[in-house]
Amino acid sequence: MSDKNCGCKADGPLPEVTFSTFVVSLASSALVHLGEVPNPETGGTATDLPLARHSIEVLEMLQDKTENGLEEQERKLLESILYELRMKFVIKCGPDCACKSHKA
Numbered sequence: 001m002s003d004k005n006c007g008c009k010a011d012g013p014l015p016e017v018t019f020s021t022f023v024v025s026l027a028s029s030a031l032v033h034l035g036e037v038p039n040p041e042t043g044g045t046a047t048d049l050p051l052a053r054h055s056i057e058v059l060e061m062l063q064d065k066t067e068n069g070l071e072e073q074e075r076k077l078l079e080s081i082l083y084e085l086r087m088k089f090v091i092k093c094g095p096d097c098a099c100k101s102h103k104a
Contacts (some may be wrong), residue, residue: 019066019074023059027081030055033090049093056085 015021031037034042035045063078070078 019070020077022080023062023074023078026059026062027085030059030085031088032086034092037087044068047092049089049097050090051093053067056082056089059085 016033028037028053032039033048033055035047038045059078059082063082066078
């Protein structure tokens with residue numbers, strides 16, 4: 001199979017796939033949905049709080065599921081990213097936001 005027009009060839013080297021790069025990737029998606037950074041596809045910024053909340057909840061689920069299996073550095077990274085994203089979400093959303101967590 002040829003790589004010519006399939007779109008599967010990267011423009012540059014991709015980062016090694018690790019837990020940390022996966023977490024940072026999910027956090028980047030949350031930041032795009034919070035309107036904090038430009039969307040890499042469009043170059044524009046837009047706020048989508050339900051999608052931002054969803055991205056944060058995925059990270060929270062990872063934190064719950066990997067509670068005892070992370071290295072110290074990975075645990076600290078996930079904790080700090082979640083803290084920052086939660087704070088940005090609350091600032092964007094406000095106290096009466098309808099898109100806060102669906103958790104019981």
